[in-house]
Amino acid sequence: MVLVTLIGDSHAHIGNRFYYMGPNDECKECRLKNVCLNLETGSLYEIVQLRDTEHECTLRESNVRVVVVEKVAFQAAVPKKLAMDGSMITFESRKCDNLGCPNKRFCDPSNLTDGDKRSITEVLEKLECPKGENLVRVKME
Incomplete structure (x- = not known):
């Protein structure tokens, strides 16, 4: 459109x-x-x-x-069990205090608010989480 x-x-x-x-x-x-x-x-x-x-x-x-x-689609880190193309999720930031983490911008994106309802449009790669969480990067609308 x-x-x-x-x-x-x-x-x-x-x-x-x-x-x-x-x-x-x-x-x-x-x-x-x-x-x-x-x-x-x-x-x-x-x-x-x-x-x-x-x-x-x-x-x-x-x-x-x-x-x-x-x-432009939002990108964020979500638990792998929630990451399915086309699924609707309620976004929750990861609440991580590791400021040096390369995934920080996906775990706590400034353009998303906790409680936002978003549709996953694409599942991207698995993220290496220093805390051991099973996360993937996704695109959302």
Whole structure:
């Protein structure tokens, strides 16, 4: 599915990634809000195509440009017994205090919150856990 949205002209570059943080109160009356506010709050997106159309934005000091984006899957460490393609899980961070662990960013990802319901889209590799937990890295939406 093609996702078309608007982004500030200075940020409109193919490959640029951004988190959609949700609507701004000032956008409620804007005629472009259905295009600009059509993403999922808290999700990471990557710009894959630029369109030539620009619009004036009353919120920004510059124009906004029409872009095509794709949602970027979250990556996280989950117990192997929960890791099945297509399964829906309730995410729980691993609560590990080993700051030097190479898997820390997957065990406690900053873009996921405990209790989030997520669908596993791909099971990746087994992770070597210094604490001995049986974990795998997965992609989730």
